[in-house]
Amino acid sequence: MDEGGTADAAGRGDPGRWERFRRIAWARWALLVATTVPLTLGLGALGVPSPALFAGLIVGTVLALLGAGPARVPRPATSAAQAVIGVVIGVLARTDTLSAVAANWLPVLLVSLGTLVASMAAGLLLGLQRGVSPLTGMLALTAGGASGLVAVTRELGGDERIVSVIQYLRVGLVTATMPIVAAAVFGAGHVGVGGGTESASAPWYLGVPLLAVCCVVGIPLAEKAHVPAGALLGPMVVALVLSLGGLTFGATPPALLVDVAYAVIGWQAGLRFTRAALRTVVRVLPSATALILAIVAVCAGLGLVLSATTGTSFLDGYLATTPGGIYAVLATAISSGGDVTFVVAVQVIRVILMLLVAPFLARLVGRRWGTAQA
Structure with a gap:
């Protein structure tokens, strides 16, 4: 009998038991939220990228392993979270940039x-590891839009538990090594790493109708076009068009909604963790780390090529092609006196390109080599 049938039977046979069941379910969600909020604040104070997503992943994983968390995140909640993240990414594209x-x-x-x-090839190599499908490996190491890729991994057939951990390992390694490389190799002056975002030029409440328009228009269009990961890509494309057309008026989704969306994506991955899945993640971390460092080296080489072909400095070329941590890249470019506009423009193009292309390539990889098992 399914969960709903069990609940109905419990309600008919013993109303008190059903009430206890409901209280336990709410208690699990309350515990999840109550532990995620302070951890998000703490990680944010430490400058961790996307602290709400990382906190949701940690808390969801711990509660899942303890058997104290909710069974799963409802699908409408994950779709809504994907839409919010899509709009956040879409409004990064601006004509002046x-x-x-x-x-x-x-x-x-x-x-x-x-x-x-380079990043997808490394991901396919990771897919040779036992317990990791080529699709999961590819999504785990694709360098662009970590939160967006984690959000749509399960929909594409990958294992978001592995993808979430490795994607944020990538962001963490890039963020940690960037100031050192910029100073030691490219002679950058004062270099600092920040985790914040640029301030919106419009009041927060204008972000709500912007979000609503992008979702109401983007999601149905994506569904009609049978676009993979439509809940993210549909609103993202609409937001991108509006932003390039100057029709967002500086609005962005409210920070609180963005944090909630990140937390939901983190919960989605964390609550599915089992001890077996955790052992798989731990086993692949050494090879994943080596592949991430290889991607960083390849991208640094591509940065030198970009510098030579565009006439920018070697430092700007390196920062423009660094595979992750866009806000850390922004902070480093500002503090080192680099060409911030150029660096941010290339980074935004990379993120949007990755998120537009990756779902379609993931679908092809999944068809050819199979997908991860739940």
């Missing part, structure tokens, strides 16, 4: 594609 690379669009595009190929 992208115009910085207009004259050099071809080398920028080719270098971005090179980053995509």
